[in-house]
Amino acid sequence: MKLHEYQSKALLAMYGLLVPHGGLAGTPAEARHVAERLAGPCVVKAQVYAGGRGKGGGIRVVHTPHEAETAAAAMLGTRLVTPQTGPQGLPVHHVLVEEALDIDRELYLGITIDSGTESVVVVASRAGGTDIETVAHDHPELILRQVVDPVVGFQAFQGRRLAIDMGLPASMARSLAGQMLALYNLFMAKDCSLAEINPLVVTTDDRVVALDAKLTIDDDALFRHEDLAALRDWDQFDPLEARAAKAGIAYVKLDGDVGCLVNGAGLAMATMDTIKAAGFSPANFLDVGGGADPQRVAMATDIILQDPSVKRILVNVFGGIARCDDIARGIVQAIPQERRALPMVVRLLGTNLEEGKAIFRASGLNVRFVNSLLEAIEALQALTVP
Amino acid sequence: MSILVNKDTRLLVQGITGAQGQFHTAQMLAYGSNIVAGATPGRGGRTLFDRVPVFDEVEEAVARTGANASILFVPAPSAADAILETADAGLKLIICITEGVPALDMVKVLHVLREKDVTLIGPNCPGVISPGEWCRAGIMPLDIHLPGRIGVASRSGTLTYEAVHQLTQAGIGQSTCIGIGGDQLVGTGFVDALALFQEDPETDAVVLIGEIGGVKEQHAAEFVKARGFTKPLFVVVAGQTAPPGKRMGHAGAIITGKAALASSKIAALQEAGATIIPGPAYIGETVKQGLR
Incomplete structure (x- = not known):
């Protein structure tokens, strides 16, 4: 689960990292008030769940409270499009207004879980301010890493080593190591999967400040962080994805026109690939889950139907725990009268298969049964869409 | 023969008194698996299915029944604790079905297990089945498998069933x-699985089912290139149509960089000499042709 920049920075400050002075604004007038209080040049930053905001006009440097108000007015209530959002963009409901700093240098500091070493790893670079993937690609020698021993945790010497290897004077290494340790403590305490400060800046008066901050919390650990779970901003999600997530259905909206309803994540991806192999594009990823009861399947079907681009549906359920009659009942129940002609290719396998097929046949829906993915490809290609 | 589980496997079921644990214990017994004990803290002293004694502690269950492997249906918040308890009791094979174990819990668990020479399968996996040995330590459907000489290793549940069904x-x-599991951090990876299949005289070839996210497939490719696995290898990688930055159900299935793309994984495995299955619909067909 992503956190907004302002939420991330509040946690950073709680753990002893320096963040710029500033405040959150939901209206242009509030932005002006924050800027008046800060008394000096400010930065107005759109709060969305995506990076690359500068390129999309979501970060503005302003010199007066009036300019802050104008900049906020231009962002609030719009949808910000950045290289990471897709063409539809993300809604801006808040801006963060912060003091502008005199920057000497920009560093990168990140903490994540590394699959290779199965450990927490602290990553630092003196090439801050740019996307770390780009740095890793163009200048891999600038990416420094320290693997954390799970027993003793991140050590101060590792922080000093990173600081010195980044080219910082020894006089600053201790304070930077302290900031790294603070971020590590936050990472562990809040079950982060990513904690990234990019850039971490050194000001001209030698302060180390988190100019930006991005925290992602491990979804699987949210059960022990109810306070953080409550921070989720559903407005930043596609409305259908939000509805699915609330119902515990894994759904991702895609660009194609073949809706698909599948049990299991791997099979759902495989079904998307099969749709592509048939010459079409999937409209969604959808994993209805293992023990799919009719209500859940009905909800999943309804979510697929809410997507106006869906012209055909492929159902692929490999029943083990899931029962085919439950699946059939859920789908039939969810399709309204006016959508009954929607062509569907249905592949069911497993418990109560014949009962499931009988329910479909009795429903009058436009269903074609297939026995394999190969047959599904042929059936999709043979469909004529009314 | 087979790897990991066989007719000599004496299985302990942890979380046996929960709904999932009971359902799958019944299924495993129906398949012929030798389930010798169950364990749930606070629920010891009863007998389930007229033959499976339930214990409070894993240590006691092992001492009393000679269990030599364990399968876990323990809820995610207690899964790490249960895995560590099992390792502490001296079991060398632990299969964790549980989905949703926090990643930082697994960092700690894997660190402890490395010191103990324990094989952990999962978490978030369908388990292990050896059809010729009538041992099913998992949640896969009962009637899709066929005894034979092909090994299957996969990050997915239902896609594994699909692959097995096509093979059968x-x-x-x-x-x-x-099923090695869909999480970012799992015990046994593709490399470990391939090493085991390499040593098994009754496995002739392996089907590896990868997906987007992480670098497990690349590690497998390096292992094959280094001649750690020399039998025929067939590969399918799911998620060629997945968009970047979106988690595709599994915690580990997210494209975060170039290496995480299906195409990067396929390229690495192809370079290592694996036969690439063109898509999930062609698993049975491709393996059949390749084995000719």
């Missing part, structure tokens, strides 16, 4: 099928 339909039996 094509008349190709399986020695052992392992």
Whole structure:
């Protein structure tokens, strides 16, 4: 689960990292008030769940409270499009207004879980301010890493080593190591999967400040962080994805026109690939889950139907725990009268298969049964869409 | 023969008194698996299915029944604790079905297990089945497997069933099928699975089912290149149509960089000499042709 920049920075400050002075604004007038209080040049930053905001006009440097108000007015209530959002963009409901700093240098500091070493790893670079993937690609020698021993945790010497290897004077290494340790403590305490400060800046008066901050919390650990779970901003999600997530259905909206309803994540991806192999594009990823009861399947079907681009549906359920009659009942129940002609290719396998097929046949829906993915490809290609 | 589980496996079921644990214990017994004990803290002293004694502690269950492997249906918040308890009791094979174990819990668990020479399968996996040995330590459907000589290793549950079904339909039996799990951090990876299949004289070839996210497939490719695995290898990688930055159900299935793309994984495995299955619909067909 992503956190907004302002939420991330509040946690950073709680753990002893320096963040710029500033405040959150939901209206242009509030932005002006924050800027008046800060008394000096400010930065107005759109709060969305995506990076690359500068390129999309979501970060503005302003010199007066009036300019802050104008900049906020231009962002609030719009949808910000950045290289990471897709063409539809993300809604801006808040801006963060912060003091502008005199920057000497920009560093990168990140903490994540590394699959290779199965450990927490602290990553630092003196090439801050740019996307770390780009740095890793163009200048891999600038990416420094320290693997954390799970027993003793991140050590101060590792922080000093990173600081010195980044080219910082020894006089600053201790304070930077302290900031790294603070971020590590936050990472562990809040079950982060990513904690990234990019850039971490050194000001001209030698302060180390988190100019930006991005925290992602491990979804699987949210059960022990109810306070953080409550921070989720559903407005930043596609409305259908939000509805699915609330119902515990894994759904991702895609660009194609073949809706698909599948049990299991791997099979759902495989079904998307099969749709592509048939010459079409999937409209969604959808994993209805293992023990799919009719209500859940009905909800999943309804979510697929809410997507106006869906012209055909492929159902692929490999029943083990899931029962085919439950699946059939859920789908039939969810399709309204006016959508009954929607062509569907249905592949069911497993418990109560014949009962499931009988329910479909009795429903009058436009269903074609297939026995394999190969047959599904042929059936999709043979469909004529009314 | 087979790997990991066979007719000599004496299975302990942890979380046996929960709904999932009870349902799958019944299924495993129906398949023929030798389940010797169950364990749930606070629920010891009863007998389930007229033959499976339930204990409070894993240590006691092992001492009293000679269990030599364990399968876990323990809720995610207690899964790490249960895995560590099992390792502490001296079991060398632990299969964790549980989905949703926090990643930082797994960092700690894997660190402890490395010191103990324990094989952990999962978490978030369908388990292990050796059809010729009538041992099913998992949640896979009962009637899709066929005894034979092909190993299957996969990050997915239902996609593994799909692959096995296609193989069986094509008349190709399986020695052992392992679901390694869909999380970023799992115990046994593709490399470990390939090493085990390499040593098994009754496995002739392996079907590896990868997906987007992480670098497990690349590690497998390096292992094959280094001649750690020399039998025929067939590969399918799911998620060629997945968009970047979006988690596709599994915690580990997210494209975060170039290496995480299906195309990067396929390229690495192809370079290592694996036969690439063109898509999930062609698993049975491709393996059948390749084995000719």
